[in-house]
Amino acid sequence: EDNEVNQSLARAMLEYLGQQVTVVEDGGQALEWLAQAGNDVDLVFMDMQMPVLDGVETTRRWRHHEAEQPASARLPIIAMTANVMQEDARRCIDAGMQGVLHKPFTRDDLHRVLQQYLVQSSDSQEKVLAPDK
Structure with a gap:
């Protein structure tokens, strides 16, 4: 997300839901950060319209990178x-x-996405992230 207001709002919502958040401003930075972060990343929210590389091209390049690993x-x-x-x-x-x-x-909406994609295995039991209320 390259819009600062949208970044702040999304970050606040995700942190409220218990997530650690890293924000980058463009697709080129996203690719660099993902390559450095390795397996420490569980989920990416990708803005479609970013400077340098849009979200679609950034995703294509990341999938190509994954295929080589x-x-x-x-x-x-x-x-x-x-x-x-x-x-x-x-x-x-x-x-x-x-x-x-x-x-x-x-x-x-974010919580539903997190529940769908952040199922973690621990002691052979699945846990789904739930918000603090």
Whole structure:
């Protein structure tokens, strides 16, 4: 997300839901950060319209990078976009994203995405992230 207001809002909602958040401003920075972070990243929210590289091209390049890694797990990437056209959602999915979260979104919308993609294994039991209320 390159818009500072949207960054702050999304960060606050995700942190409220118990997440550690790193924000980068463009697709080039996203690729660099992902390569450095390695397996420490559980989920990426990818803005479709960023400077340098848009979210679709950034995702394509990351998927290519993953394909070159031996036994690499596929990182969940969710598009964040104000675009509501079906063609835009299809472009995201075709690039390798798992889903699309339309702006404006709510904390409950984010929570649903987190529940879907952040299932963790611990002592052979699955745990799903739940918000503090």
